[in-house]
Amino acid sequence: MTKKRTRVLLLAALTVISLSLLFERNFLPRLSSKASPRKNSDLLQTVINLVRNDYIEEPDPAKTMMGAFKGLVDSLDPLSCYLDKESVLRYNERRQANLRDIGVVLFKGYSFFPQVEGLIENSPAEKGRIQIGDYISALDNRSTLMMSLLEINLYLKSKDPNPVKLKILRGNKTQEIVVERELLFEEPFSYTSAKGTSGILKIHQLFSPCVAKIKEKVVPQIRQQKKTLILDLRNCYEGEIEEARKLINLFLKEPNIGYFEKKGETKETLSCPDEAQLENLPLMIWTNLATMGSAEAVAGVLKEFKKAKIIGLETQGLVAKQDFFPLEDGSGILLTSSIFHLKSGKMLWQGGVMPDIAIESEDQGTNSYLKKSLSSPL
Numbered sequence: 331m332t333k334k335r336t337r338v339l340l341l342a343a344l345t346v347i348s349l350s351l352l353f354e355r356n357f358l359p360r361l362s363s364k365a366s367p368r369k370n371s372d373l374l375q376t377v378i379n380l381v382r383n384d385y386i387e388e389p390d391p392a393k394t395m396m397g398a399f400k401g402l403v404d405s406l407d408p409l410s411c412y413l414d415k416e417s418v419l420r421y422n423e424r425r426q427a428n429l430r431d432i433g434v435v436l437f438k439g440y441s442f443f444p445q446v447e448g449l450i451e452n453s454p455a456e457k458g459r460i461q462i463g464d465y466i467s468a469l470d471n472r473s474t475l476m477m478s479l480l481e482i483n484l485y486l487k488s489k490d491p492n493p494v495k496l497k498i499l500r501g502n503k504t505q506e507i508v509v510e511r512e513l514l515f516e517e518p519f520s521y522t523s524a525k526g527t528s529g530i531l532k533i534h535q536l537f538s539p540c541v542a543k544i545k546e547k548v549v550p551q552i553r554q555q556k557k558t559l560i561l562d563l564r565n566c567y568e569g570e571i572e573e574a575r576k577l578i579n580l581f582l583k584e585p586n587i588g589y590f591e592k593k594g595e596t597k598e599t600l601s602c603p604d605e606a607q608l609e610n611l612p613l614m615i616w617t618n619l620a621t622m623g624s625a626e627a628v629a630g631v632l633k634e635f636k637k638a639k640i641i642g643l644e645t646q647g648l649v650a651k652q653d654f655f656p657l658e659d660g661s662g663i664l665l666t667s668s669i670f671h672l673k674s675g676k677m678l679w680q681g682g683v684m685p686d687i688a689i690e691s692e693d694q695g696t697n698s699y700l701k702k703s704l705s706s707p708l
Contacts, residue, residue, distance in 0.1 A: 404478045407666050407680075408438060409652055411478035415660040420484035424568075425537055429487045430511035432494060434460060435567050435620035437646055438479040443467050443499065447646075448565040448620025450514055450534075451696075458509045461500065462694070468497035480664065486511075521548045526704050528555035528611065532562035533577070536569020536624045541576040549580070549607050558612040560703060564642065564694075565618065566625035571651065571670070574624035575600055578631050580608045581638070587631045590651055590668040598668065612708050616699050617642035617685060623649060627670055630683045634672050640685040641702050643694075647682035 400412040413421055423429065433453020438444040443465040449456045466474055469485055477485070486494060493510045518540035520532045531548060533540065552559060571590075578587060579602035590598045615629050615638045626645045632638040649670035656662045669679035687706050689698060 400476070403663055403665070404476075407650075408479055409648060409650060409664070410666045411480050411664050413481065413484075413662045413664065417481050417484055418656070418660060418662045420487065421480070421654070421662070421664075423489075424484060424487065426489075428513065429489060430491055431487050431514055432458075432509045432511055433514055434466075434486070435565050435622075436466065436479065436482060437619070437622075438474075438477075438482065443474055444477075444479060444482050448567070448618055450565055453514055454510045454512050458507050460496070460498065460507065460509070463500075465499040466496050467499050467504070468495075470495050471497075517543060519544055519548075521551075524560065524700060526557065527700075528552045528557045528559040530560045530562050530700075532564075533566045533569075533625065533628075536566065536573040536577065536628075538570070538573055540569075540573055541580070544577075544580070545607070552611065553607060555611060558614055558703070558708065559608070560614050560616060560700075561628075561638070562616045562699075563621045563625040563629055564616050564699075565620040567620055567622040569624040571600070571624050571627060571649075574627045575602060577628050578602055579604050579606060581611070581613060581632060582606050582635055583609065584635065586673050587635070588627070588670060588672045590670055592668040613638040614703050614706075614708070615640050615642075616703075617645055617683060618689075618694055619643050619646065619691075621645045621683075626678055626683055630672055630676075630678050633683065633686070634674060634676075639687065639706065639708055640683060641687045641699060641706065642685045642689050643691060644684050645682040647678060647680040649678040 403410055403412040431453075432455045433450030434446055434455040435448035435450070436444040437447045446455075446460060446462050446464045446466070449460065449462060466482075468474060469477075469482065472485075474482055488511050491511055493508050496507050496509060498505050498507055515534045518533070518535045518537055520534070521544075522530050522532075524530050529548075529552060531544070575587070582602050583604065583606040585601045585603065587600050587602055589600060592598070613632065615632060617626075617629055617640055621629065621642070622645065626647070627649045629638075629640055629645065630649070633640050650666045651668045651670075652664045653667045654662055654664050669677060671677050687702055689702060
């Protein structure tokens with residue numbers, strides 16, 4: 331191995347050590363390394379020596395450096411990740427209304443293939459016979475094993491209607507499915523009537539101006555209603571906490587609905603100070619395993635304040651804020667910087683929201699949810 335390549339490999343290792351110490355001090359709430367920096371350094375030096383002396387080929391310095399960054403950041407939690415240049419461009423475009431997608435909601439644990447947790451109704455994924463519980467092992471022949479959840483979600487989005495090839499693992503069988511990308515929603519929400527209720531308000535994405543449009547188009551229709559409104563948060567996995575706060579404020583006026591806690595127990599309190607236009611409307615919330623992030627905050631807060639009964643499945647527990655840090659080469663790092671707690675102190679991070687009434691995981695159709703709702707008084 332040349333001296334230049336050895337220096338690059340050593341630099342990658344030193345970068346990992348430095349970043350580890352930086353993250354531990356500044357970004358990771360309630361987490362600390364049990365191993366001493368000296369032991370970590372010794373272990374990394376051993377790994378470097380093994381690669382330098384025993385690996386059959388010359389390591390690619392650029393690939394080694396990127397692997398060091400990616401391996402460190404992606405291992406922190408399901409949301410923190412390292413993004414290469416292409417993924418950063420996709421990340422900056424993610425809120426565009428004209429992006430096409432296949433309509434699958436995924437969750438990825440540590441170092442494993444992403445699993446299908448939800449399917450958007452009438453989406454290409456549903457029509458393509460993808461099933462809840464499937465694992466996706468590759469996208470266009472690119473393995474998903476080392477891709478973060480965000481990278482996978484960004485890859486599935488595109489301005490163009492070009493198809494994507496998925497390799498699916500189902501039980502002990504593997505199959506390849508080609509799925510088209512389509513525009514999934516005209517609006518970030520939809521409202522439909524349902525017998526015996528004030529209607530079903532389904533939230534697709536919690537990005538602005540979702541709540542402003544709900545106030546304009548839906549609130550005047552239901553404000554004087556007496557029957558239960560169903561807030562459908564199934565498969566709502568994208569959004570921002572500020573839009574979630576505005577949605578909560580439709581049903582609840584409260585100076586303290588919960589808080590985000592950063593490293594060092596620094597707290598940022600969230601409030602809903604405006605008039606709750608739907609405060610007196612009975613409310614039920616539908617959740618499933620694909621109810622993630624800001625949508626979980628909506629369900630958790632309204633349940634705690636006894637404004638709603640939850641019907642469905644326990645959520646994933648991904649209510650947190652991430653900060654994006656651009657790097658000089660055009661890549662970037664997304665880090666979880668604070669986690670959400672309800673007013674009571676309960677943490678909605680890797681804990682999730684429990685339903686009041688459970689739905690069988692094998693029967694998650696809208697008719698099953700509606701039947702449970704109509705037979706379960708508030």
